[in-house]
Amino acid sequence: MENSEFRRYAHDVVDWMADYLENVASYPVKPQVTPNEILDKLPMSPPKCAENFESLFRDFRDIIVPGMTHWQHPSFFAYFPANNSSPSILAEMLTAAMGAQCMSWATSPAATELEERVMEWVRDMIGLPPAFTGVIQDTASTATLCSILTAREARSHFAINEEGFSREHRFTVYCSTEAHSSIEKGTKIAGIGKNSLRKVAVDERFAMRPEALEKAIVADIGKGLVPLCVVAAIGTTGSTAIDPLKQIGEICRRHNLWLHVDAALAGSALVLPETRWMLEGIEFADTFVFNPHKWMFTNFDCSAYFVRDPGALIRTFEILPEYLKTPEGERVNNYRDWGIQLGRRFRALKLWFVIRSYGVEGLQARIRDHMRMAQKLSETIRRDPDFEVLAPVPLNTVCFRFRPSRLSDEEALNRANANLMERLNHTGRLFLTHTKLNGQYALRFVVGQTTVQQHHVDEAWDLIAKTARELND
Ligand SMILES: Cc1ncc(COP(=O)(O)O)c(C=O)c1O
Numbered sequence: 340m341e342n343s344e345f346r347r348y349a350h351d352v353v354d355w356m357a358d359y360l361e362n363v364a365s366y367p368v369k370p371q372v373t374p375n376e377i378l379d380k381l382p383m384s385p386p387k388c389a390e391n392f393e394s395l396f397r398d399f400r401d402i403i404v405p406g407m408t409h410w411q412h413p414s415f416f417a418y419f420p421a422n423n424s425s426p427s428i429l430a431e432m433l434t435a436a437m438g439a440q441c442m443s444w445a446t447s448p449a450a451t452e453l454e455e456r457v458m459e460w461v462r463d464m465i466g467l468p469p470a471f472t473g474v475i476q477d478t479a480s481t482a483t484l485c486s487i488l489t490a491r492e493a494r495s496h497f498a499i500n501e502e503g504f505s506r507e508h509r510f511t512v513y514c515s516t517e518a519h520s521s522i523e524k525g526t527k528i529a530g531i532g533k534n535s536l537r538k539v540a541v542d543e544r545f546a547m548r549p550e551a552l553e554k555a556i557v558a559d560i561g562k563g564l565v566p567l568c569v570v571a572a573i574g575t576t577g578s579t580a581i582d583p584l585k586q587i588g589e590i591c592r593r594h595n596l597w598l599h600v601d602a603a604l605a606g607s608a609l610v611l612p613e614t615r616w617m618l619e620g621i622e623f624a625d626t627f628v629f630n631p632h633k634w635m636f637t638n639f640d641c642s643a644y645f646v647r648d649p650g651a652l653i654r655t656f657e658i659l660p661e662y663l664k665t666p667e668g669e670r671v672n673n674y675r676d677w678g679i680q681l682g683r684r685f686r687a688l689k690l691w692f693v694i695r696s697y698g699v700e701g702l703q704a705r706i707r708d709h710m711r712m713a714q715k716l717s718e719t720i721r722r723d724p725d726f727e728v729l730a731p732v733p734l735n736t737v738c739f740r741f742r743p744s745r746l747s748d749e750e751a752l753n754r755a756n757a758n759l760m761e762r763l764n765h766t767g768r769l770f771l772t773h774t775k776l777n778g779q780y781a782l783r784f785v786v787g788q789t790t791v792q793q794h795h796v797d798e799a800w801d802l803i804a805k806t807a808r809e810l811n812d
Contacts, residue, residue, distance in 0.1 A: 340392065348392050355400075356428065360411065364790075367767025368412045370405060377406040408770070413791040414799055417772040419576065419604045420787030424636035426696035430689035431638050441683045443663065444671035451672055454687035457694070461643050464699055465609035466618055467627060471645040474652075474677040475686045479603035480521035482628035482644035483570065485652065485678050487512065487529045490568040490597035490625070492655040493648075500655065504530060510567040511535045511559045515547035515582060517575040519601060531567070544731050545580035545776065547571065553590045560594070568597040571624075573617050574605025577774040577783070578730035578738045581605070581617050588623020600627040606643070607634035608710065608734050610702050617733075634709075634735070634787050635702065637693050641686045644678075652677055705789075709735045712796045713786045719800060725807065729781045738774065738781040741807040753780040759807050766806075769799045 340348075380402045410421050441450035458473025476482040492500055495508055510531045514522045516538045526536045537559070540551045556566045569591055571582040584600065591598040600621070606629020608614045621627070627645045631637040646652050657676035665673075675681050697705070717732040720739045730738040740756045760771055760782055771782050782803075786796060 344392065348396070351396065355396075360425070363409055363411050364413050364795075366409045366412060368415050368770040369408050369764050369767060371765070371767060372406045377402060411789065412770070413788050413795045414769040415788055416784045416786065416799060417770040418783075419785055420634050421632060421639050422634060422636050422787055422789040423638040424693060424696070424789050426692040427636060427638045427689040430692040434685045434688050437685065439685050441685050442675035442681050443665055443673040444667055445665040447685065448671075450685045450687060451674060453691055454674065455672055457687045457691050458643065458645075460694060461631070461690070462645060464694075464702075465606060465629070466612075466615045467609075467645055468621060470647055471627065472647075472649045473643055473645045474649075474674060475690070476628070476642040476644045476678055477640045477680070478521075478642050479519075479601060479628045479630050480524060481679060482626075482642050483521050483599060483601060484525040484528055485644065485656070486570075486597070486599040486626040486628070486646075487525045487531070487568055489646070489652050489655045490599070491529055491531070493597070493651045494565070494567055497654055499530075507565070509535075509564045511537060511556075511564050512568050512570070513537045513539055513552055513555060513566070513596075514570040515539050515541050515545075515572060515575070515580075517541050517545050517547075517577050517580055518570060518572050519576050519603065522570045522601070535564075541580065545575060545578050547582040547587065549583055549586035549590060552587060553594075556590065556594050556596070566594055566596050568599060570599045570601055573600055573602035574608075574734060576604070578776060578781075579605055579732075579734045579736045580730070581733055583620070584618065584623070585620030588620040591623055597626075598624045600624045602627065602629040603642075604630065604633045604736075605734055607631065607702075608706055610635075610699065611707055611710075614734070631690055631693070634706065635690075635693065636697065636705070636789055637689050640684075641690055649677070706735075709786045709791070712791070712793055713737055713784075715793075716784060716786070716796055716800060723804065725811075726804075729776050729779060735786045737784040737786075738776060739784070740779060740781055741811075743807075743811045745811070749779065755810065756780040756782060759803075759810055762806055762810065763803060766802065768802060 411423060439447045439450060441447045444451045454475055462471055462473050499508060512526045512531055523533055523536055527533050537555045539555055540548050542548050559566050569587055571584055571587045573581055588598055625647050628642060630642045632639040632641040653676045656678060674683055713732055713735040717728050717737045720726045720728050725743045726739055727742045728739045741759055742752060746752050746755060757780055760773055764770055771784060774781050774783055
């Protein structure tokens with residue numbers, strides 16, 4: 340592609356992007372395609388000769404877009420938000436144009452130093468103590484794995500990195516039954532083993548029971564095992580339950596365990612001073628992660644990982660072949676040693692663009708508004724005798740179910756709610772996903788899209804209530 344063509348097509352693409360963002364609400368949130376429908380439209384082999392951009396772009400619009408789920412749709416209330424914003428998209432375009440590898444200071448000094456400064460901003464914005472140092476990871480799953488690996492190495496005096504596991508390294512890891520699956524994945528990958536992960540019982544608010552945690556730790560010590568690490572959740576995926584960090588931290592301190600905090604979704608809410616109670620006990624934490632790529636208007640991927648001891652992190656991951664040696668040595672951060680991957684995208688740029696474009700107050704206003712809308716919805720649901728709210732709503736997620744008086748059998752209620760969700764999602768007018776809380780099928784309504792407004796939530800609720808009553812007739 341000639342540069343003159345690139346310039347022209349780039350304008351076409353940006354026009355499409357601006358139209359898309361302006362009209363995203365007119366798309367069905369979830370595509371109505373069947374498995375393999377897209378695959379059948381794609382040629383079996385790559386083109387032998389160059390194709391022109393017009394036909395490529397036409398196929399993008401005609402084949403790909405109709406098969407996409409529109410995560411930026413204001414009525415996307417499923418899973419968790421992965422909201423973006425215009426400044427973030429613009430930064431991603433610049434990142435793509437520069438195509439820099441940001442693995443060491445020398446490979447892109449500005450990328451390294453911007454990441455350093457932006458992570459200080461983010462740390463201060465969410466009220467983490469200055470003792471934490473930040474680095475951007477691709478996802479919370481990776482950050483949690485890094486934390487478990489660092490805990491493993493610190494506890495084994497870096498022996499497992501050198502020699503592999505020996506008989507004395509019979510580690511156990513702890514999280515609640517409501518914790519995210521990435522903790523189990525991390526425990527498996529770290530060589531500790533899924534069966535050494537203890538899923539600790541939760542209370543009626545779906546938060547970890549500290550007394551059950553301590554009991555499990557003591558029992559494991561009694562069996563000659565080595566309790567290694569607790570992963571506490573600030574905002575579980577299912578219902579945004581908040582584990583009691585202080586009590587968990589005191590237990591970790593008593594029994595010499597590493598404490599990692601997974602705040603993947605909820606961490607963004609910490610920009611609000613009124614939510615800082617969730618951080619009580621943070622002084623006990625070794626590591627902390629949250630995802631600006633979920634609820635801070637920053638394109639996927641951008642996961643903010645904070646560590647108390649960068650030295651332990653670096654010692655866990657550093658490796659220095661001859662071809663990566665640079666003269667700056669210890670005077671600079673070489674982020675290739677702060678995690679698993681060598682090659683790194685320039686992710687700090689979009690976070691910088693977002694924070695400067697919104698300002699801290701702008702971010703606070705938007706996130707506060709999302710929480711207000713979720714609160715209002717939960718009150719509306721509570722007032723409706725045919726529905727019930729199934730979990731506390733501390734942040735932006737409402738878990739509820741349809742519970743008409745004629746249905747009392749739990750199995751029938753689960754089926755009715757699964758059916759309700761299926762019907763709702765089939766309309767294309769909103770998108771919800773579910774979880775199970777105490778075995779009860781719960782619809783999750785997560786408010787967090789960049790452009791969501793009160794009327795989107797109200798319209799969604801009207802549709803939910805109407806569809807449920809039609810089903811019940
Ligand atoms: C609490 C929690 N932890 C971890 C994750 C995993 O996030 P990521 O996709 O960044 O690995 C999620 C995603 O939903 C989450 O909600």
